[in-house]
Amino acid sequence: xxxxxxxxxxxxLVHVVDASWSASQLKAGYNKRNVTTTRPAHHQANAHxxxxxxxxxxxxxxxxxxxxxxxxxxxNLSSGALVRKYIDLFAIxxxxxxSVVCDDMFYAVATNxxxxxxxxxxxxxxxxxxxxxxxxxxxxxxxxxxxxxTLNMVMSxxxxxxxxxxxxxxxxxxxxxxxxxxxxxxxxxxxxxFRFDGVDVWAAFPKKPDIFGNIxxxxxxxxxxxxxxxxxxxxxxxxxxxxYYTLPAAEDGTFGAVFSHNGGAQLSxxxxxxxxxxxxxxxxxxxxxxxDIGEPPTVCPDGTIIVAPKAMLSxxxxxxxxxxxxxxxxxxxxxxxxxxxxxxxxxxxACIAA
Numbered sequence: 001x002x003x004x005x006x007x008x009x010x011x012x013l014v015h016v017v018d019a020s021w022s023a024s025q026l027k028a029g030y031n032k033r034n035v036t037t038t039r040p041a042h043h044q045a046n047a048h049x050x051x052x053x054x055x056x057x058x059x060x061x062x063x064x065x066x067x068x069x070x071x072x073x074x075x076n077l078s079s080g081a082l083v084r085k086y087i088d089l090f091a092i093x094x095x096x097x098x099s100v101v102c103d104d105m106f107y108a109v110a111t112n113x114x115x116x117x118x119x120x121x122x123x124x125x126x127x128x129x130x131x132x133x134x135x136x137x138x139x140x141x142x143x144x145x146x147x148x149x150t151l152n153m154v155m156s157x158x159x160x161x162x163x164x165x166x167x168x169x170x171x172x173x174x175x176x177x178x179x180x181x182x183x184x185x186x187x188x189x190x191x192x193x194f195r196f197d198g199v200d201v202w203a204a205f206p207k208k209p210d211i212f213g214n215i216x217x218x219x220x221x222x223x224x225x226x227x228x229x230x231x232x233x234x235x236x237x238x239x240x241x242x243x244y245y246t247l248p249a250a251e252d253g254t255f256g257a258v259f260s261h262n263g264g265a266q267l268s269x270x271x272x273x274x275x276x277x278x279x280x281x282x283x284x285x286x287x288x289x290x291x292d293i294g295e296p297p298t299v300c301p302d303g304t305i306i307v308a309p310k311a312m313l314s315x316x317x318x319x320x321x322x323x324x325x326x327x328x329x330x331x332x333x334x335x336x337x338x339x340x341x342x343x344x345x346x347x348x349x350a351c352i353a354a
Contacts, residue, residue, distance in 0.1 A: 052354035053077045053300050056085075056106060057308075057320070058095040058347040059337050070095060070347070072106065072122070075335060076354060077304075077322075086127060093131065095120065097191045098296055099348040100151070102144035107151060107171075108348050109139045121171055132174040137167075141194040141201070141296065145169075152179075152225060154194045154201060162187050166201055166223055180228020182221055190294030192245040199225040204236070204243035204257070214263065218243035220279060235278045241268060245296065247323075248303050258287055265291040265311060289331060297323075300351035306334065308346040318345035 055077055060070025069091045074083040089095070092112055099108035101124070108120040110131055117138050122129040134155065141154040151169040155176070156162050164184060167176040184205045187193075193204045201223040206215045216239045222232040236243060241259030244267060249255040257272045269287035273280045291311035298306040305323040309331075312319045316339045321331035337346040 054352050054354050055306060056101060056350045057337060059339060060095060060347050077334065095347045096295055097140060097348060098142045099350040100142045100144055101350045101352045107142055135176055140191040141196060143196040166225060166228060180223050188242060192294050192296045193243055195246065201225055202246055204246050206242045215242040234274055237281055240281055247305060258290055267291055298349040298351050301353050306349055306351055313345060320346060
């Protein structure tokens with residue numbers, strides 16, 4: 001079902017009606033669109049406009065086996081047009097981690113913890129879907145592979161300690177080929193510490209907690225996605241917080257990063273300079289409204305960053321924002337996703353050029 005931009009902009013609440021999920025709604029009032037939070041200026045490479053891009057959003061329950069199936073929405077960030085693609089993504093799977101669109105295929109991490117770990121493979125043209133396994137490994141980040149039907153994935157094996165590796169995944173036979181492993185022995189449980197940067201993979205691991213269970217620093221690993229070699233390893237500042245996620249670098253090499261403090265939702269947003277032996281930070285500001293329980297942000301092809309922070313959740317209404325780098329990483333409202341109940345909210349998101 002397609003909603004015109006006019007119908008979205010002229011109404012505060014738009015009902016997306018379907019027999020199986022008539023209570024699902026999308027709210028995108030024109031007077032609320034692009035309203036931003038306020039922060040000081042911050043230098044960060046990131047496109048901040050809403051040129052023609054599509055945002056795929058899974059609207060579903062964070063509870064595995066919820067009473068309603070999840071649905072896949074396709075939303076135009078420029079016009080506000082909404083396509084309700086599929087309404088029957090199985091409720092036994094949770095879709096709260098990474099996703100990606102490769103040509104006409106939508107791939108998303110699917111988990112049925114602790115029973116099974118797999119991948120949602122959905123043909124966006126035919127609607128055909130499958131849930132192949134991932135070798136009993138948990139996937140944390142996904143990138144389209146060089147060859148059709150392949151994906152690059154950061155995965156973990158349930159060893160002690162947990163082993164993280166970059167692998168190529170063959171969708172047709174559900175097999176993987178290891179490219180490289182990360183030399184890490186501690187993980188805080190957040191998928192958001194991993195991201196692809198071209199052929200490279202960035203992983204911002206936390207340091208081990210102290211005797212009181214506090215984590216106040218971390219270490220950045222950059223892996224060459226072709227050879228699997230660790231091409232860079234640098235420590236973040238001591239007492240700077242636990243790395244929550246890193247953002248694409250600016251032309252001068254600096255990059256934005258979000259850090260968690262006190263083990264949870266107190267966040268700071270800093271400019272990181274990796275030019276020295278250790279990473280230094282500056283311009284740190286409060287970013288607690290970015291809190292998203294460790295779910296990775298969505299980065300569009302042009303660098304625009306989309307987030308759906310759980311810190312902004314109100315009842316069953318989940319706001320979706322874009323990051324405005326010129327104003328210190330403030331958040332500009334894009335739309336609200338409204339679930340059928342207060343356990344239904346925006347889950348994984350993927351962004352592509354329209």
